[in-house]
Amino acid sequence: MATAVSPLAPSTYPDMPAIEGVAIATAEAGIKYRNRTDVLLMRFDEGTSVAGVFTTSKCPSAPVDHCRLALKAGTARALVVNSGNANAFTGKKGVATCEATAKAMAEALGCQPEEVFLASTGVIGEPLDAGKITQQIPALIAGVSGALWREAANAIMTTDTYPKVATRTVQLGDAQVTLNGIAKGAGMIAPDMATMLSFLATDAKIAPAALQALLAEAVAPSFNSVTVDSDTSTSDTLLLFATGKAGHAEVSEAADPRLQPFREALNAMLLDLARQVARDGEGARKEIQVTVSGAVSDASAKRIALSIANSPLVKTAVAGEDANWGRVVMAVGKAGEPAERDRLAIFFGDVRVAVGGERDPAYSEAEASAEMKKDEIAIRVELGLGTGRWTVYSCDLTKDYVAINGDYRS
Amino acid sequence: MATAVSPLAPSTYPDMPAIEGVAIATAEAGIKYRNRTDVLLMRFDEGTSVAGVFTTSKCPSAPVDHCRLALKAGTARALVVNSGNANAFTGKKGVATCEATAKAMAEALGCQPEEVFLASTGVIGEPLDAGKITQQIPALIAGVSGALWREAANAIMTTDTYPKVATRTVQLGDAQVTLNGIAKGAGMIAPDMATMLSFLATDAKIAPAALQALLAEAVAPSFNSVTVDSDTSTSDTLLLFATGKAGHAEVSEAADPRLQPFREALNAMLLDLARQVARDGEGARKEIQVTVSGAVSDASAKRIALSIANSPLVKTAVAGEDANWGRVVMAVGKAGEPAERDRLAIFFGDVRVAVGGERDPAYSEAEASAEMKKDEIAIRVELGLGTGRWTVYSCDLTKDYVAINGDYRS
Numbered sequence: 001m002a003t004a005v006s007p008l009a010p011s012t013y014p015d016m017p018a019i020e021g022v023a024i025a026t027a028e029a030g031i032k033y034r035n036r037t038d039v040l041l042m043r044f045d046e047g048t049s050v051a052g053v054f055t056t057s058k059c060p061s062a063p064v065d066h067c068r069l070a071l072k073a074g075t076a077r078a079l080v081v082n083s084g085n086a087n088a089f090t091g092k093k094g095v096a097t098c099e100a101t102a103k104a105m106a107e108a109l110g111c112q113p114e115e116v117f118l119a120s121t122g123v124i125g126e127p128l129d130a131g132k133i134t135q136q137i138p139a140l141i142a143g144v145s146g147a148l149w150r151e152a153a154n155a156i157m158t159t160d161t162y163p164k165v166a167t168r169t170v171q172l173g174d175a176q177v178t179l180n181g182i183a184k185g186a187g188m189i190a191p192d193m194a195t196m197l198s199f200l201a202t203d204a205k206i207a208p209a210a211l212q213a214l215l216a217e218a219v220a221p222s223f224n225s226v227t228v229d230s231d232t233s234t235s236d237t238l239l240l241f242a243t244g245k246a247g248h249a250e251v252s253e254a255a256d257p258r259l260q261p262f263r264e265a266l267n268a269m270l271l272d273l274a275r276q277v278a279r280d281g282e283g284a285r286k287e288i289q290v291t292v293s294g295a296v297s298d299a300s301a302k303r304i305a306l307s308i309a310n311s312p313l314v315k316t317a318v319a320g321e322d323a324n325w326g327r328v329v330m331a332v333g334k335a336g337e338p339a340e341r342d343r344l345a346i347f348f349g350d351v352r353v354a355v356g357g358e359r360d361p362a363y364s365e366a367e368a369s370a371e372m373k374k375d376e377i378a379i380r381v382e383l384g385l386g387t388g389r390w391t392v393y394s395c396d397l398t399k400d401y402v403a404i405n406g407d408y409r410s
Numbered sequence: 411m412a413t414a415v416s417p418l419a420p421s422t423y424p425d426m427p428a429i430e431g432v433a434i435a436t437a438e439a440g441i442k443y444r445n446r447t448d449v450l451l452m453r454f455d456e457g458t459s460v461a462g463v464f465t466t467s468k469c470p471s472a473p474v475d476h477c478r479l480a481l482k483a484g485t486a487r488a489l490v491v492n493s494g495n496a497n498a499f500t501g502k503k504g505v506a507t508c509e510a511t512a513k514a515m516a517e518a519l520g521c522q523p524e525e526v527f528l529a530s531t532g533v534i535g536e537p538l539d540a541g542k543i544t545q546q547i548p549a550l551i552a553g554v555s556g557a558l559w560r561e562a563a564n565a566i567m568t569t570d571t572y573p574k575v576a577t578r579t580v581q582l583g584d585a586q587v588t589l590n591g592i593a594k595g596a597g598m599i600a601p602d603m604a605t606m607l608s609f610l611a612t613d614a615k616i617a618p619a620a621l622q623a624l625l626a627e628a629v630a631p632s633f634n635s636v637t638v639d640s641d642t643s644t645s646d647t648l649l650l651f652a653t654g655k656a657g658h659a660e661v662s663e664a665a666d667p668r669l670q671p672f673r674e675a676l677n678a679m680l681l682d683l684a685r686q687v688a689r690d691g692e693g694a695r696k697e698i699q700v701t702v703s704g705a706v707s708d709a710s711a712k713r714i715a716l717s718i719a720n721s722p723l724v725k726t727a728v729a730g731e732d733a734n735w736g737r738v739v740m741a742v743g744k745a746g747e748p749a750e751r752d753r754l755a756i757f758f759g760d761v762r763v764a765v766g767g768e769r770d771p772a773y774s775e776a777e778a779s780a781e782m783k784k785d786e787i788a789i790r791v792e793l794g795l796g797t798g799r800w801t802v803y804s805c806d807l808t809k810d811y812v813a814i815n816g817d818y819r820s
Binding site: 058312401 | 434465466467468498499500501502503504533534536537631640641643644664722723726728730731735737738742744745746747748749750751752754764766767768769807809811812815816
């Protein structure tokens with residue numbers, strides 16, 4: 001279907017600088033889509049460390065299984081991604097496809113298959129022919145360039161309506177380091193370790209264990225706080241590659257104070273990419289940010305925020321620009337977390353609509369309605385019980401979501 | 411909005427016999443709707459016992475709080491229900507409305523306010539004027555009749571497109587007893603004790619404790635296994651009244667073997683009403699029955715079945731008549747319950763679409779597609795791990811759900 005670009009797409013894209021030690025190529029393998037790229041190669045120089053987090057699905061895709069194993073060594077030489085087919089629930093054929101792809105790329109690059117990371121996104125349950133990917137290997141390797149980050153983001157899209165890219169440059173020790181990232185999302189987005197696919201690379205020199213610690217810390221308030229439709233994918237994969245080319249002394253501990261600017265940049269970039277995913281949720285017309293404060297713990301605040309952000313009734317109310325705070329009350333109530341009806345306060349943006357267990361005496365329908373006309377809807381619930389706080393990022397539920405998903409496979 | 415009657419509405423309605431000891435009246439109080447009834451009175455003769463189950467929401471409505479308290483005595487003389495306003499999240503005003511309504515009805519009937527049960531359904535957060543209801547009391551009492559069950563079901567509807575009624579007659583001891591029930595549902599339906607509103611009455615003579623045990627047992631596989639949109643209401647209320655007029659000796663224990671036909675009728679009737687609620691889910695065009703078998707426990711099977719039935723991607727696939735079993739795999743995987751990808755088998759109706767961790771080798775797209783054209787879609791997942799089994803009842807997710815809920819309050 002011809003889906004228009006999300007009204008929440010960025011108005012401009014950043015120029016994506018090259019990262020020393022990273023070379024990129026894309027190709028048209030014709031796996032499912034026609035007249036667009038659907039395979040991505042990132043080639044990394046020797047000495048690249050890697051960290052990753054994956055879906056918590058009990059039915060993960062074959063590439064997720066492959067990456068989990070490959071990650072144990074902590075070094076990477078290549079990333080191969082395809083769109084159009086998730087290689088999930090494909091049995092032994094799916095495992096064989098991963099093995100054949102990793103082996104062919106390893107032979108072409110002169111590395112171990114365990115240094116080749118794989119990710120696939122698209123339809124579940126269809127066998128994926130490794131040959132479609134491996135026959136592109138010579139052209140991919142011949143075509144690599146450091147400057148193709150935007151093209152990389154394009155090649156991994158499925159029902160995304162715009163490519164998701166981000167970049168940051170910060171000081172690390174005595175060197176400037178750059179951090180680039182791409183992501184894809186759209187539907188089946190309720191990450192429980194990472195979103196469907198996101199890949200980051202930096203020229204920083206950070207040991208695998210420290211890199212993993214940084215990534216795990218950054219993913220909680222960003223990708224793990226995004227939900228489009230509460231449906232956690234079989235394929236969620238977030239990988240961070242560090243080529244070590246920046247010229248500073250290696251950092252081996254996540255607690256190293258030199259990492260602070262890098263850590264802040266990583267956290268900000270993951271949140272940036274995660275919000276881009278929310279803003280390009282299937283059919284999305286408005287971004288929703290749900291903040292729950294005053295909960296008994298951060299974990300409790302997160303569960304209540306997710307209950308609100310995943311509620312079809314809250315999401316359709318936002319789509320209808322209806323300041324229907326009664327549905328927020330419902331979603332707080334169903335979360336099963338400590339909450340006291342008569343201590344609740346609810347805000348849309350800066351407009352307090354409910355307080356002390358009933359409608360705010362100063363409630364103005366006009367003010368609330370004006371808030372609902374905005375592109376970004378901030379819903380805040382103050383529970384008045386403790387200091388727990390969390391923010392979750394989501395989007396509205398529109399007829400377009402139903403249209404997109406009522407006829408996706410066929 | 412002018413919503414057409416659900417295509418899943420019953421083709422005929424049963425004749426609802428009178429229940430001795432129950433008198434019914436409805437009225438047009440103009441609470442929200444115009445030109446339709448919106449208040450229901452059921453008057454019970456002295457000696458009526460009552461059982462009830464309610465929402466587990468942490469933000470229950472004022473009438474739910476009232477009923478929980480009133481239930482302690484276990485006897486009932488009246489039930490007063492209004493539609494159009496849920497009297498939920500209405501603070502002290504909401505409590506006062508309940509007190510005023512119960513008091514006025516108790517005075518009119520010569521009973522205690524604690525013998526008057528209350529329920530409200532409709533918009534959340536708007537104050538409900540008790541006067542609108544109490545001024546109808548004289549007309550209601552003057553107009554009671556035993557034969558108005560269908561009218562009772564009409565008066566409690568909100569976005570329901572058809573009234574939900576059911577009746578059974580069974581032997582109990584040396585008497586025939588009759589069991590009548592009504593329900594309303596539509597949206598905000600993911601009961602965790604009962605659906606939004608359902609009321610049953612019988613002329614059986616059963617002590618309150620035994621009645622409560624029977625009801626609690628019957629609600630688990632019926633109303634507590636229904637989900638329209640995963641949104642648990644603030645107002646779920648299921649009440650069962652027993653007038654004791656049938657002429658048999660009182661039954662005081664739920665384990666009494668004489669109760670077996672009554673128990674079976676109660677279970678069947680709750681399932682009947684619960685399925686009627688699912689089939690009239692907002693925007694529903696197809697009923698979905700999800701059965702999970704081979705789980706490690708019944709509770710685990712239920713959680714996986716709910717994960718499937720609540721998945722927007724599964725529900726939109728059913729709406730699109732797409733045999734997209736990959737989304738079923740996804741929903742199994744995200745449930746967080748024990749499941750082994752390579753032991754899963756998935757059926758649509760009698761068509762096995764996946765087995766042993768991949769697409770069924772004998773998979774026929776034509777057979778699967780034919781299955782998806784039906785009104786009732788049976789999805790079955792066999793996990794191959796144990797003997798746990800559960801069935802959940804739901805409906806598809808259509809553009810009409812979004813349309814209905816994008817502009818409900820205003």
